[in-house]
Amino acid sequence: xxxxxxxxxNITKTFPGVKxxxxxxxxxxxxxxxxLVGENGAGKSTLMKVLxxxxxxxxxxxEIYFDQKECxxxxxxxxxxxxxxxxxxELALSPFLSxxxxxxLGNERQSKSIMKWQETFAESKKLLERVGLKDxxxxxVMNIGVGxxxxxxxxxxxxxxxxxxxxxxxxxxxxxxxxxxxLKLLNELKKQGITSILISHKLNEVSSISDSITILRDGQxxxxxxxxxxxxxxxxxxxxxxxxxxxSRFPDRTAVIGETIxxxxxxNVHHPGQRDRKVIDNVNxxxxxxxxxxxxxxxxxxxxxxxxxxxxxxxxKKITGSLHKNGEEIQANTVSEAIKHGLAxxxxxxxxxxxNLIDDIKRNITLSxxxxxxxxxxxxxxxxxxxxxxxxxxxNIKTPTLxxxxxxxxxxxxxxxVLSKWIFTExxxxxxxxxxxxxDVGAKFEIYSQINELAAEGLGVLVISSELPExxxxxxxxxxxxxxxxxxxxxxGEADQESVMRYMTxxxxxxxxxxx
Amino acid sequence: xxDLINLFRNNIRQYGMIIALVLITxxxxxxxxGIIFKPLNITNLILQNGFILVLAVGMVLVxxxxxxxxxxxxxxxxxxxxxxxxxxxxxxxxxxxxxxSILVGALIGVWQGFWIAYIGIPSFIVTLAGMLxxxxxTLYLLDGQSLAPFxxxxxxxxxxFLPDISSSGELHILTIILSGILSLVLVYMEFxxxxxxxxxxFEVVPMWITITKLALLVxxxxxxxxxxxxxxxxxxxxIIVFVLIVIYTFVMNNTVMxxxxxxxxxxxxxxxxxxxxxKRVVFWVFxxxxxxxxxxxxxxxxxxxxxxxxxxxxxxxxxIAAVFIGGASMAGGVGTVIGAxxxxxxxxxxxxxxxxxxxxxxxQQAIKGMVLLIAVGFDVxxxxxxxx
Numbered sequence: 001x002x003x004x005x006x007x008x009x010n011i012t013k014t015f016p017g018v019k020x021x022x023x024x025x026x027x028x029x030x031x032x033x034x035x036l037v038g039e040n041g042a043g044k045s046t047l048m049k050v051l052x053x054x055x056x057x058x059x060x061x062x063e064i065y066f067d068q069k070e071c072x073x074x075x076x077x078x079x080x081x082x083x084x085x086x087x088x089x090e091l092a093l094s095p096f097l098s099x100x101x102x103x104x105l106g107n108e109r110q111s112k113s114i115m116k117w118q119e120t121f122a123e124s125k126k127l128l129e130r131v132g133l134k135d136x137x138x139x140x141v142m143n144i145g146v147g148x149x150x151x152x153x154x155x156x157x158x159x160x161x162x163x164x165x166x167x168x169x170x171x172x173x174x175x176x177x178x179x180x181x182x183l184k185l186l187n188e189l190k191k192q193g194i195t196s197i198l199i200s201h202k203l204n205e206v207s208s209i210s211d212s213i214t215i216l217r218d219g220q221x222x223x224x225x226x227x228x229x230x231x232x233x234x235x236x237x238x239x240x241x242x243x244x245x246x247x248s249r250f251p252d253r254t255a256v257i258g259e260t261i262x263x264x265x266x267x268n269v270h271h272p273g274q275r276d277r278k279v280i281d282n283v284n285x286x287x288x289x290x291x292x293x294x295x296x297x298x299x300x301x302x303x304x305x306x307x308x309x310x311x312x313x314x315x316x317k318k319i320t321g322s323l324h325k326n327g328e329e330i331q332a333n334t335v336s337e338a339i340k341h342g343l344a345x346x347x348x349x350x351x352x353x354x355x356n357l358i359d360d361i362k363r364n365i366t367l368s369x370x371x372x373x374x375x376x377x378x379x380x381x382x383x384x385x386x387x388x389x390x391x392x393x394x395x396n397i398k399t400p401t402l403x404x405x406x407x408x409x410x411x412x413x414x415x416x417x418v419l420s421k422w423i424f425t426e427x428x429x430x431x432x433x434x435x436x437x438x439x440d441v442g443a444k445f446e447i448y449s450q451i452n453e454l455a456a457e458g459l460g461v462l463v464i465s466s467e468l469p470e471x472x473x474x475x476x477x478x479x480x481x482x483x484x485x486x487x488x489x490x491x492x493g494e495a496d497q498e499s500v501m502r503y504m505t506x507x508x509x510x511x512x513x514x515x516x
Numbered sequence: 517x518x519d520l521i522n523l524f525r526n527n528i529r530q531y532g533m534i535i536a537l538v539l540i541t542x543x544x545x546x547x548x549x550g551i552i553f554k555p556l557n558i559t560n561l562i563l564q565n566g567f568i569l570v571l572a573v574g575m576v577l578v579x580x581x582x583x584x585x586x587x588x589x590x591x592x593x594x595x596x597x598x599x600x601x602x603x604x605x606x607x608x609x610x611x612x613x614x615x616x617s618i619l620v621g622a623l624i625g626v627w628q629g630f631w632i633a634y635i636g637i638p639s640f641i642v643t644l645a646g647m648l649x650x651x652x653x654t655l656y657l658l659d660g661q662s663l664a665p666f667x668x669x670x671x672x673x674x675x676x677f678l679p680d681i682s683s684s685g686e687l688h689i690l691t692i693i694l695s696g697i698l699s700l701v702l703v704y705m706e707f708x709x710x711x712x713x714x715x716x717x718f719e720v721v722p723m724w725i726t727i728t729k730l731a732l733l734v735x736x737x738x739x740x741x742x743x744x745x746x747x748x749x750x751x752x753x754x755i756i757v758f759v760l761i762v763i764y765t766f767v768m769n770n771t772v773m774x775x776x777x778x779x780x781x782x783x784x785x786x787x788x789x790x791x792x793x794x795k796r797v798v799f800w801v802f803x804x805x806x807x808x809x810x811x812x813x814x815x816x817x818x819x820x821x822x823x824x825x826x827x828x829x830x831x832x833x834x835x836i837a838a839v840f841i842g843g844a845s846m847a848g849g850v851g852t853v854i855g856a857x858x859x860x861x862x863x864x865x866x867x868x869x870x871x872x873x874x875x876x877x878x879x880q881q882a883i884k885g886m887v888l889l890i891a892v893g894f895d896v897x898x899x900x901x902x903x904x
Contacts, residue, residue, distance in 0.1 A: 335788060335789060339791045356778070359778060359782050363778075363779075368791055378770055379770050381770070401718060
């Protein structure tokens with residue numbers, strides 16, 4: 001068969017210490033809708049970055065053929081020139097400019113550097129008709145909704161004579177109607193001969209619209225399902241996505257679980273920007289003393305939003321519901337109140353939310369609880385060193401001195417600093433958001449041991465993770481979230497990768513009745 | 517020797533600054549044929565630049581939080597005008613007038629801090645507005661004219677000297693004694709520090725480097741004090757600056773507030789999530805800077821012995837330049853009080869030296885601009901190199 005528009009052969013891409021793509025093959029036929037699915041971190045985005053030239057030719061191994069010609073893209077511009085356009089999950093539109101200006105941004109209708117406005121607007125109008133958007137091309141992008149902005153992005157792609165359109169999670173931020181419209185549009189474009197690659201976590205969409213589905217797992221191609229030959233049900237896709245072995249080992253532990261220490265009741269949170277959008281929808285969870293509770297869900301399910309809204313209402317607007325500790329209702333409207341009530345939150349993004357990278361290790365560790373090392377507001381530096389030294393040894397932070405800047409350490413050691421920082425606040429409830437993201441296997445094991453130890457000391461621990469083996473390996477009990485709701489609660493014994501994934505993708509079972 | 521090279525390489529920022537100061541001073545020593553080191557000139561250098569150093573101490577805190585304050589020059593003029601109106605027009609006692617003026621500075625800080633921290637207007641805008649507002653109010657208060665003279669006792673703030681214990685002889689004895697005490701305190705603290713570091717198994721520099729460093733420091737301090745003693749002794753201005761350095765270095769290094777200031781500038785989001793009330797931190801840093809600017813305003817008025825509408829013009833830029841030459845970062849989180857002082861001295865030595873060799877105000881400005889650009893450019897270059 002020679003009607004492949006795109007062939008990626010034996011693509012291998014390594015980052016320091018991690019093999020993100022391992023011998024990946026992807027073949028896309030001309031004029032089809034090809035879905036790319038896999039867990040978070042399976043390598044979907046990396047593969048698309050290789051294709052579009054974000055990672056320039058030479059920084060990876062393997063070959064790319066587009067329209068039967070071998071390609072060596074050095075940057076995005078070159079891949080766009082041959083007709084490959086990628087639309088990212090975070091839209092790249094300039095909010096204050098009009099729709100027409102955005103469509104031709106970087107590709108202006110001009111004559112000798114003078115803008116040709118008539119042509120810009122007239123051509124935009126035609127493109128908007130093709131994507132079914134009725135707004136005037138002079139409308140500022142900030143005044144239209146996310147769904148329409150997505151259509152503007154597609155119009156922009158069309159203006160570049162796109163042959164292969166790549167959409168990364170296009171429906172993640174859209175409501176049902178907008179999503180349905182977008183999928184309809186993709187079918188329209190298909191009839192006009194435009195090939196699409198669709199990256200999506202929403203398996204019902206994938207199975208209804210795509211002609212073939214490629215499944216990635218841990219940076220490897222698992223299989224490609226041709227839906228013309230084989231009906232790809234959601235279960236069928238899930239089986240391909242999760243067949244992962246439990247490679248990273250988990251330390252042994254016998255849980256001693258006590259009474260309920262922390263409870264979240266009827267928790268509702270709205271999006272800070274779009275106030276009518278509910279991000280967390282009537283969530284009820286509880287954690288018991290000595291218990292490790294897992295919180296699973298795909299990207300955009302609302303796990304981080306849930307954690308950050310609980311932790312001093314850092315995220316979200318119009319928050320309703322109540323928090324209870326040891327049976328009594330508590331108020332935690334600011335971070336310092338939350339800390340006072342014994343809450344601790346280790347963020348998923350340690351560089352943005354966890355550490356001051358230009359300050360040293362000991363100061364990072366003590367920052368959240370300077371009271372413990374000071375009297376009358378004056379810091380006892382010797383005590384600081386002693387305390388930091390204890391935590392450094394306990395967590396095995398590998399560093400020549402405690403005065404090393406946090407920014408100079410590896411991801412695993414940085415994560416240990418953030419963990420130390422929160423252990424230093426002597427919490428009762430510890431929320432860990434993706435505690436092992438981007439760190440090596442050895443450090444992972446050490447962090448797992450630490451989590452177990454903390455639970456054994458009587459803390460209630462909530463672990464948010466996208467990695468199913470991690471959730472399954474660590475937790476005594478698992479909550480699963482999808483689209484802002486708790487869709488499932490599973491005991492350690494009854495949870496396996498497939499059952500959890502089913503709840504994660506919203507194609508849940510019957511036994512979630514009574515949870516919502 | 518390898519130790520010395522490593523030490524230098526790891527601390528290129530701090531040492532680079534000091535070396536720049538030494539080089540610039542040496543340059544002017546040659547160009548002025550030694551006049552710059554005459555006892556009288558050293559005293560003058562301090563008197564002329566004292567308020568830049570004072571402003572730099574307040575400004576470095578603002579810049580560490582990732583903000584900027586463009587209004588201090590106007591605040592200097594405004595507070596001078598307030599002091600003038602109080603003391604000259606209304607015969608308010610000097611001490612009370614000083615307290616009231618400082619209070620006005622604090623209120624200005626409250627005003628600006630409120631808009632910046634709690635309303636969220638960028639500090640550049642708020643203090644640019646403040647620059648215009650307080651210059652305008654100064655003109656209104658003074659009706660466009662200068663007010664003079666101040667009561668004699670107010671002159672002590674800028675022109676006073678520490679009295680001597682005995683009035684005999686050419687040499688100012690107390691100055692020599694104080695510099696001796698300071699030397700001993702420095703030596704004691706350095707060794708105490710070293711002992712603690714060894715106790716906690718920290719890497720310490722070899723003994724000979726410590727001793728050489730201390731020896732150099734002690735020589736410089738005592739030579740400097742000796743020159744002052746040959747003239748009229750220690751000026752009040754130097755005492756004020758010294759006290760501010762000690763207090764603010766301690767606050768920044770050893771108190772919870774200092775930690776919160778660095779953390780806010782270093783990574784505001786992480787600081788917020790660590791339970792630090794970053795808005796409150798920024799607010800108080802601006803209140804503090806209002807107080808410091810008021811102090812500088814009083815020193816300025818006292819030195820001119822008049823309150824003038826043009827007082828402190830462009831002074832904010834000298835203070836900001838001093839802080840950046842002293843190694844602070846525009847992005848916040850980095851900077852030290854000592855660095856800002858060294859940066860202020862670089863500016864001061866250049867002001868003084870260029871005046872001595874008769875360079876006009878036109879070229880003085882241009883050359884100072886170039887020095888700022890080169891100093892910060894060197895810093896950025898080093899950082900990029902380290903990043904690769």
